[in-house]
Amino acid sequence: MATMDPGATTIKPLTLDTWDLFAALVDRHNGIFGGCWCMHFHPSCAHQDGASPGGRTLKRRMVSSGVAHAALVVRDGDDGEEAIAWAEYGTPSELPNLHHRKQYLADLALAAESEPDYRVTCIFVDRRFCRQGLVEVALQGALNLIAQAGGGVVEGYPHLPPEKKTSSSFLYNGTSTVYERAGFGLVRAKGLRNTVMRRVVEATSANAT
16 A cells, blocks of 8 residues: 655654654554553563553653653654654663563673663654655664764664565564665574664764754
């Protein structure tokens, strides 16, 4: 099914100033991937992965405290600005909960590797604008914000390209092809058809053009 061309977009960080844009994106879809407010990856919040009544309040509180980050892809809609995609990112202490975490930590220890400086844990696109390249736009937006925050080793956990049509809820972190185009290299497999990929992001000025 054809989807809409989003037109020109900009990247805005998730803050209290942009909270309403993010909340509207979540509300339009009755939650991100099954009703959630993307709380699963935060500390002690794995139980918040579903449509928890307190998910909105807790997520907003974490944004206010500066421990929940995301790149919002924003366009000019009919009624003003609207967020149409997002990429969640943060440090391992901010986002410690991963799918296949036990395997991930065992493989990390076996390889004698340190955890990354940042990780990208969730990418979501408004259903009206699917297949318009916004996963890549959101990912690059997150990398740019990480660069402005000082850069470092960034890790993502994309899925191998599906062999048949797959619900986007099973591709919550994009595909390895998208990450390869963004400069990531494969580190290892994780779970079934999931991967660990890394790249180094150089620091840039927040005012760089």
